[in-house]
Amino acid sequence: xxxxxxxxxxxxxxxxxxxxxxxxxxxxxxxxxxxxxxxxxxxxxxxxxxxxxxxxxxxxxxxxxxxxxxxxxxxxxxxxxxxxxxxxxxxxxxxxxxxxxxxxxxxxxxxxxxxxxxxxxxxxxxxxxxxxxxxxxxxxxxxxxxxxxxxxxxxxxxxxxxxxxxxxxxxxxxxxxxxxxxxxxxxxxxxxxxxxxxxxxxxxxxxxxxxxxxxxxxxxxxxxxxxxxxxxxxxxxxxxxxxxxxxxxxxxxxxxxxxxxxxxxxxxxxxxxxxxxxxxxxxxxxxxxxxxxxxxxxxxxxxxxxxxxxxxxxxxxxxxxxxxxxxxxxxxxxxxxxxxxxxxxxxxxxxxxxxxxxxxxxxxxxxxxxxxxxxxxxxxxxxxxxxxxxxxxxxxxxxxxxxxxxxxxxxxxxxxxxxxxxxxxxxxxx
Ligand code: ATP
Ligand code: MG
Numbered sequence: 001x002x003x004x005x006x007x008x009x010x011x012x013x014x015x016x017x018x019x020x021x022x023x024x025x026x027x028x029x030x031x032x033x034x035x036x037x038x039x040x041x042x043x044x045x046x047x048x049x050x051x052x053x054x055x056x057x058x059x060x061x062x063x064x065x066x067x068x069x070x071x072x073x074x075x076x077x078x079x080x081x082x083x084x085x086x087x088x089x090x091x092x093x094x095x096x097x098x099x100x101x102x103x104x105x106x107x108x109x110x111x112x113x114x115x116x117x118x119x120x121x122x123x124x125x126x127x128x129x130x131x132x133x134x135x136x137x138x139x140x141x142x143x144x145x146x147x148x149x150x151x152x153x154x155x156x157x158x159x160x161x162x163x164x165x166x167x168x169x170x171x172x173x174x175x176x177x178x179x180x181x182x183x184x185x186x187x188x189x190x191x192x193x194x195x196x197x198x199x200x201x202x203x204x205x206x207x208x209x210x211x212x213x214x215x216x217x218x219x220x221x222x223x224x225x226x227x228x229x230x231x232x233x234x235x236x237x238x239x240x241x242x243x244x245x246x247x248x249x250x251x252x253x254x255x256x257x258x259x260x261x262x263x264x265x266x267x268x269x270x271x272x273x274x275x276x277x278x279x280x281x282x283x284x285x286x287x288x289x290x291x292x293x294x295x296x297x298x299x300x301x302x303x304x305x306x307x308x309x310x311x312x313x314x315x316x317x318x319x320x321x322x323x324x325x326x327x328x329x330x331x332x333x334x335x336x337x338x339x340x341x342x343x344x345x346x347x348x349x350x351x352x353x354x355x356x357x358x359x360x361x362x363x364x365x366x367x368x369x370x371x372x373x374x375x376x377x378x379x380x381x382x383x384x385x386x387x388x389x390x391x392x393x394x395x396x397x398x399x400x401x402x403x404x405x406x407x408x409x410x411x412x413x414x415x416x417x418x419x420x421x422x423x424x425x426x427x428x429x430x
Contacts, residue, residue, distance in 0.1 A: 010116070010124025012310075021313060024323045026109060028155050029129045033107040036148040038131055041106040043087035049077040054294055055086030057263060059203040061195075066114040080113035084130045084306055085263075085291070092134060093297045102135030109309075121279030121311045130285075132304035134292070139239030142267045142287060142303055146240075147247045149283055149305050153271060156312065157321050161282070164254040165244075165269040167237035168205065169229050171290070177228035178204050184222050191218065208258045224255040236266055263288040267303065273311075275318035282315060283307035330423065331381045332374035333360040336367050340385035343410065347385075350412035356419065375400065381423070383408070399426065 007013060014022060030040070049069050056062050068080040081087050088106055091097070097104050109129050116122055131148060133141055146163065153161050169177060181204040189197065192207075196215050199206040208219045229237065244251055251269075259268045268286035285305020292300040316323065331351065335344040344360040351358040359379070361370045367384065374382050382398050389395040389410065397408040397419065408418050 008124070010118035010122075012123065012125070020326050021323045022309070025156065025309065025312060026129075028152060029107070029109060032148065032152045032155065033131060035151075036105070036131070036144070038105040038107040038133075038148075041088050041091060041108050041132075042110075043081075043084075043091050043108070045111065046078045046080050047087055047090065049079040051086050051090055051295070052079050052082060055089060055263065055291060056083065059199070059206060062114060066116055068113045068115060081110065082114045083112055084108045084110050084128050085132060085288075085304060086295075088130075088132050089291055089295055089302070093292065093295060098134060098292075098297070098300055103141065104134045105131070106134075107131045119279070121276055121308070121314055123310060127309040128306040129309055130304055130306035132302065134300055134302045136303075137236075137289070137301045139236050139267075140243050142240045143243030143247060143249070145285065145303055145305060146244060146251075146269055147249055149271065149285070149307065150249055152307070153283075153312075156316060157319075158273065158312070158315055159319055160275055161271045161273050161315075163249065163251040163269060163271055164257055165240070165251045165267065166225065166253060166255055166257040167229060167233055167240075167266050168225055168258055168264055168268055168286075169233045170265050173228050173230040173233055174205070174225075177223070177225050180223040180228065181205060181207065185218070188218050205258045208256050219256065222256075225258075226253075226255045233266055240267055259284055259286055263291040263294060265289045269305070271307075273315050273318075276311060276314045279311060281308075282311040327378070327380065328357065329359055329374075329377050329379040330357040331359070331383065331419065332370070332377070332379035333358060334367055334370040334374065334382060334384040335361065336384070336386040339387065339390050343385050343390055347410065347412060347415065351416060351419075354416045354420075356416065381419070385410070397422065 033040070049067070052067060053063055062082045067082055070078055072078055088108055092104065092106070107130065109127070111125055111127050113125055115124060118124060131145060133145055150163065168174065182200060185192065185200050185204060185207055189200065191214060192200065193210065193212045193215055196207050196210050196212070207215065208222060210216060210219065257268050257270055264286045266287045266289070269284070270281050271283040272280050273282055274280060283305055285303070287301070287303040289301040291302050333344040333348055335341045348358045348360045359377070361373070365373060371382065380400055382400055383395045385395055393410050394407055395410055396405045398405050406422060409415055
């Protein structure tokens, strides 16, 4: 039978030798989210298709072109989640989380699925880290969310991220703006790409987000949303800026940022890098006060962001930021003879219980091959057990790098104590 060795286009395997990189960034996500009072939420990888049609929006590229949708054997239309917000909001409604003291703060770390043209920083299966905050209209909340995102990128030591913010108003003031945009783009109707001709009818603000060069150029001359904000939206945007200033978070106002999803209101923002080419938006977010109502709930203001983990990792690489590789093996216990093999097995188990990364031979190698293996896997220390060592209850602990040897008791508790001390003092001396 032919070997199946090709993964689907636009997907990636995470190999054991690289997984520490993901674990490193994930640990920072968990820690920073918790520092900002967020708790993790996990929702299904698939949902009813209607959830995304309503929660992401029928006029978006995601819903119109990018969803992995299929009909189950039972006849239901199911979609693999293209983003994290809709599922998290559905769960909030289903479990009545809005009854908890407000604001409710949830974060997620999930895989997402979009049928897109794969290229650097654009995959069909990718991963997002996101934070969602419900139950507050206060601009201090918008600024807090943006500050949290920045804290994460700072901890990752990313250097060139710029924060661009905008306000796209509320349904009231946006109606006027839509009119102005439609008027402006209608004059160029014949020059627009087919998608934008459609956008002109359905959702003219989406035109500003078009990636086709000519349309992008036309968008530069389009009316700016900031000229159309109502008093409430203008005050809110001023508030967000004031709190960002107070927090010492630098930003530029970019009135062309509209975000790809339909449910945004007021604040929108992106963190962008120039280090990884065209797919430079590593994080996008904003406020979506209408989302919960759109999904059938009572009105509840909401805001959040999602960051693309692959793009963050690409940025770290591009900027030469090294993620520390963990030491996989502290100690290898070699053996000669059956008695020593039993002892190596028991001692290794005891050491592992004490949190020491120990190993011994489980593939039937001779002693020379065992020690070669220990060297290959980068064990820092080794011990060799034979009949003599078993009889005397002690052995020589060898530092694999310096060759230095120290006598050590084979009684597990004594071994653990001495080993821990030696390791600490030698690490300190390094
Ligand atoms: P883009 O304009 O690059 O298509 P988007 O507006 O569709 O992005 P969002 O829906 O806001 O992106 O998703 C949030 C983040 O998820 C993006 O900023 C990006 O970092 C990441 N992301 C989105 N789509 C992909 C993808 N296909 N592959 C990898 N990462 C992605
Ligand atoms: Mg997209």
